[in-house]
Amino acid sequence: MTDYWLSKLFFDLQHDPQLAGEYRTDMPGVIDRYQIKPELRQALLDDDVATLSPLVNAYLLRFYFQIRGMPEADFIARLHAMKSNAAQTAETARHG
Amino acid sequence: MAELVGIFAASHGPLIAREWETMPRAHRDKLAAAFDEIGHRLKAARPDLLVVVSPDHWVNFFINNLPAVCIGIGDEHDGPPEPFMKKVYPHKVLKGHAAFGLHLLQTALDNDFEPALSHRLRLDHGSCIPLWRAGVPPDLPLVPILVNDLEAPMPSIRRCLAWGRLLRRAVESYPEPLRVAVLGTGGLSHSIGEATMGWIDEKFDQACIKHFQNGEEQALDDFLTQALPQTGNGAHEMRDWVIAHGAAGGTGFELIDYFPSPETLVGAGFASWKLPANRAGSLNQRSRQ
Numbered sequence: 001m002t003d004y005w006l007s008k009l010f011f012d013l014q015h016d017p018q019l020a021g022e023y024r025t026d027m028p029g030v031i032d033r034y035q036i037k038p039e040l041r042q043a044l045l046d047d048d049v050a051t052l053s054p055l056v057n058a059y060l061l062r063f064y065f066q067i068r069g070m071p072e073a074d075f076i077a078r079l080h081a082m083k084s085n086a087a088q089t090a091e092t093a094r095h096g
Numbered sequence: 097m098a099e100l101v102g103i104f105a106a107s108h109g110p111l112i113a114r115e116w117e118t119m120p121r122a123h124r125d126k127l128a129a130a131f132d133e134i135g136h137r138l139k140a141a142r143p144d145l146l147v148v149v150s151p152d153h154w155v156n157f158f159i160n161n162l163p164a165v166c167i168g169i170g171d172e173h174d175g176p177p178e179p180f181m182k183k184v185y186p187h188k189v190l191k192g193h194a195a196f197g198l199h200l201l202q203t204a205l206d207n208d209f210e211p212a213l214s215h216r217l218r219l220d221h222g223s224c225i226p227l228w229r230a231g232v233p234p235d236l237p238l239v240p241i242l243v244n245d246l247e248a249p250m251p252s253i254r255r256c257l258a259w260g261r262l263l264r265r266a267v268e269s270y271p272e273p274l275r276v277a278v279l280g281t282g283g284l285s286h287s288i289g290e291a292t293m294g295w296i297d298e299k300f301d302q303a304c305i306k307h308f309q310n311g312e313e314q315a316l317d318d319f320l321t322q323a324l325p326q327t328g329n330g331a332h333e334m335r336d337w338v339i340a341h342g343a344a345g346g347t348g349f350e351l352i353d354y355f356p357s358p359e360t361l362v363g364a365g366f367a368s369w370k371l372p373a374n375r376a377g378s379l380n381q382r383s384r385q
Contacts, residue, residue, distance in 0.1 A: 053290070053291075057289075058329055059154060060154055060289075076293045079289070
């Protein structure tokens with residue numbers, strides 16, 4: 001399910017270097033300009049890839065974490081962890 | 097009358113630009129050789145303009161206004177905005193070809209296609225990495241066709257084949273003498289920003305290549321329609337290859353090279369389509385009948 005305002009924040013950060021600079025120094029202040037749901041606000045502050053991932057286009061997600069300065073290897077590791085967690089959850093469900 | 101003089105396709109992963117100087121030399125040489133071959137064949141075709149079929153990586157469009165297909169009909173377009181492109185492809189303005197762009201748009205509308213139009217597009221790494229690496233002269237006029245390969249729902253493979261045929265029809269019906277080449281960019285398999293990021297699906301890539309080589313459009317359509325949702329999201333860019341394939345009449349595919357490129361996170365693919373010297377003429381003749 002796409003979250004419009006989360007996507008809009010990511011899109012704007014990609015297009016506006018000044019906004020991206022501001023985001024680096026005042027994340028909460030920039031987030032508050034968008035209609036971001038409280039749980040997503042926290043996910044942004046926590047760099048919570050797994051929570052944000054299903055809500056935005058995958059390419060925008062990648063751009064966003066580049067702007068956040070997350071090394072690509074870390075970003076990939078967090079994405080892969082989602083897969084492992086999903087597999088683990090499925091396995092647990094199968095065995096009750 | 098205009099004629100199609102060359103049809104090509106190449107991968108465009110952004111790491112090709114971002115990591116060009118730092119990637120292992122042998123791998124860079126392999127990528128360079130494939131792009132050079134595209135450049136060599138393109139140069140030999142002596143095009144007057146190049147139609148570049150590529151996705152838009154959230155540079156022109158957003159989810160509040162996202163065309164399935166957009167044709168650039170301006171006299172000029174903007175060069176790539178990504179910071180990593182500035183050092184390798186520093187062209188701020190790229191030449192367009194308004195007359196052919198408008199003709200392509202009108203041909204589309206006359207044939208019940210309804211693309212979006214733009215008088216000035218920003219051409220991101222998707223268009224410009226192959227232009228840079230293939231050494232396409234920066235003053236060669238471009239007519240961009242941007243295809244939504246990024247955000248579902250996307251144009252069907254059947255429709256992309258039809259777009260290719262339409263593109264060929266537009267070339268053949270253009271009243272001025274013009275040598276037109278086509279470059280589809282992107283693919284082959286890759287996975288970006290999702291749980292499988294980094295996965296290169298060689299099985300998909302090899303099957304894909306086989307289908308292009310076989311030239312059976314229905315089989316290609318069936319294969320991609322079924323396989324694309326099962327592989328990495330970047331493979332949706334195969335739509336741009338399919339448009340090139342449709343423009344070639346679904347035949348003549350020639351693989352220049354394919355190899356998994358974990359260094360750039362893509363299944364790196366490079367191809368051209370054989371256009372017999374007399375074929376463009378015969379197609380022109382048929383369209384006049």
